[in-house]
Amino acid sequence: MSEFGELKPSDKCGIVAIASDEPVAKEIYYGLRILQHRGQESGGIATFDGGETRSKRGMGLVHEIFRAEDLAHLKGNTGIGHVRYSTTGSSVIDNAQPIVASTAYGDIALGHNGDIVNAGLLREELSRKGWAFMTTSDSEVIVRLLANELSHTGDVRRALKEFTRRLVGAYSLAIMIDGVPYAVRDPLAIRPLCIGTKDGAYMAASESVVFDTLGYKFVRDLKPGEIVALRPDGFESFRLPHPTHTAHCMFEWVYFARPDSVLDGRLVYDARVKIGQQLAREYPVDADIVVPVPESGRAQAQGYSQVSGLPVVEGLIKNRYIERTFIMPEQADREVGVLLKLNPIKSAVKNKRVVLIDDSIVRGTTIKKIVKILREAGAAQVHLRIGCPPIKAPCYLGIDMKTRDQFIANNRTVDEVAKFVNADSLGYLSMTGLVRALSHPKEDICFGCLTSVYPVEVPGEKFRGLEKLERFGTPPKKAESGEKKVRARAA
Numbered sequence: 330m331s332e333f334g335e336l337k338p339s340d341k342c343g344i345v346a347i348a349s350d351e352p353v354a355k356e357i358y359y360g361l362r363i364l365q366h367r368g369q370e371s372g373g374i375a376t377f378d379g380g381e382t383r384s385k386r387g388m389g390l391v392h393e394i395f396r397a398e399d400l401a402h403l404k405g406n407t408g409i410g411h412v413r414y415s416t417t418g419s420s421v422i423d424n425a426q427p428i429v430a431s432t433a434y435g436d437i438a439l440g441h442n443g444d445i446v447n448a449g450l451l452r453e454e455l456s457r458k459g460w461a462f463m464t465t466s467d468s469e470v471i472v473r474l475l476a477n478e479l480s481h482t483g484d485v486r487r488a489l490k491e492f493t494r495r496l497v498g499a500y501s502l503a504i505m506i507d508g509v510p511y512a513v514r515d516p517l518a519i520r521p522l523c524i525g526t527k528d529g530a531y532m533a534a535s536e537s538v539v540f541d542t543l544g545y546k547f548v549r550d551l552k553p554g555e556i557v558a559l560r561p562d563g564f565e566s567f568r569l570p571h572p573t574h575t576a577h578c579m580f581e582w583v584y585f586a587r588p589d590s591v592l593d594g595r596l597v598y599d600a601r602v603k604i605g606q607q608l609a610r611e612y613p614v615d616a617d618i619v620v621p622v623p624e625s626g627r628a629q630a631q632g633y634s635q636v637s638g639l640p641v642v643e644g645l646i647k648n649r650y651i652e653r654t655f656i657m658p659e660q661a662d663r664e665v666g667v668l669l670k671l672n673p674i675k676s677a678v679k680n681k682r683v684v685l686i687d688d689s690i691v692r693g694t695t696i697k698k699i700v701k702i703l704r705e706a707g708a709a710q711v712h713l714r715i716g717c718p719p720i721k722a723p724c725y726l727g728i729d730m731k732t733r734d735q736f737i738a739n740n741r742t743v744d745e746v747a748k749f750v751n752a753d754s755l756g757y758l759s760m761t762g763l764v765r766a767l768s769h770p771k772e773d774i775c776f777g778c779l780t781s782v783y784p785v786e787v788p789g790e791k792f793r794g795l796e797k798l799e800r801f802g803t804p805p806k807k808a809e810s811g812e813k814k815v816r817a818r819a820a
Contacts, residue, residue, distance in 0.1 A: 435507030605632020612756030
């Protein structure tokens with residue numbers, strides 16, 4: 330969701346899992362604060378103190394949910410945490426995570442980033458077996474499916490392998506089963522997940538910036554289809570069968586992740602600078618200054634400046650203390666939220682030909698308002714440059730873009746979009762330029778929202794022709810013996 334109220338690409342979930350020699354509630358709390366950009370609707374923490382699972386969830390920002398006494402109550406040396414922006418399931422407390430369920434094997438707590446395409450079918454199947462559902466979230470379907478497998482097998486490792494084979498879609502998971510935290514990444518590695526360590530603790534988190542801030546050493550990203558069981562002195566790893574190619578979400582680099590995170594070997598900031606450089610090569614224009622839409626356009630603006638020679642000017646200032654305007658239900662209120670959040674530096678833009686840099690356009694209503702702000706501040710011209718190709722298709726894998734009629738690019742040509750937002754010119758980054766900036770093979774990236782071709786089978790949509798999930802659903806014989814155990818080295 331845009332910082333300024335427009336419906337923009339919204340993945341917006343972050344997860345943390347940790348095993349330590351020390352109490353973990355504060356560590357999870359700080360980890361969630363660092364991941365707050367990934368979810369601002371709700372948050373929660375679940376810990377295990379050796380006898381019971383303790384949890385607290387709430388609506389709002391992390392610092393609004395948890396008080397000192399809450400963290401003191403969340404005793405235990407293992408735990409998981411979650412921040413949420415809803416994609417499947419409404420924004421209510423019942424859908425906040427972690428979801429905790431009691432089973433004969435022990436308590437299960439789960440935090441999920443992504444979307445499960447076949448959640449409806451799985452829900453129907455489990456309902457017929459007598460499982461009751463308390464929420465509308467696809468994440469509860471994951472919990473019930475796992476509990477069902479545990480009741481049949483009684484073996485955690487086998488249950489984790491079996492239930493994940495049933496899931497079609499995007500999932501990075503933080504799961505705690507009877508006090509043991511697990512991190513799980515889907516076989517296409519669509520959503521990010523990585524591991525870090527410091528003395529006496531191992532942690533999994535959605536982004537590496539968590540480790541930088543909390544003093545952990547980055548170990549590595551989870552591999553496609555990898556499941557790790559976290560211990561204070563290391564982690565045990567085993568993998569699901571997985572295809573040859575991944576399907577990393579391109580929007581993680583374009584918009585979602587913090588610029589100081591490293592995702593699958595690529596520093597987000599560097600990718601965004603490359604995006605700006607490509608934009609300058611593809612869409613040069615006679616102008617005076619480059620102005621980023623804060624905060625998402627900053628790195629792209631730096632790249633555009635490096636190639637064009639135009640100076641970057643902070644022509645728009647963000648009010649950092651106005652939060653969550655995207656929750657406003659009416660579009661008119663959302664547009665007022667833009668004015669609350671942004672104010673121009675009139676002396677910086679007056680009589681200037683401005684290159685305005687942003688990451689994406691969905692409906693076009695917010696960027697139209699921003700162009701208006703610049704013009705009213707005296708900008709002579711506004712040339713809009715966008716750091717990804719036109720968004721034209723829904724996402725079924727964790728981004729809150731579900732219907733084609735919300736995308737302005739589907740109903741207008743580029744010139745018509747420029748006219749709608751009142752820009753003097755408009756340039757979208759090309760697919761070729763985006764692939765170059767991300768420095769990953771095109772076959773390893775999901776571009777479904779740009780191309781209408783998806784890496785998993787979605788009813789009524791085109792499938793990009795990678796191996797079907799069923800084809801790599803049966804593990805080869807060697808896969809069962811592929812378990813690894815990692816121990817922390819002595820300092």
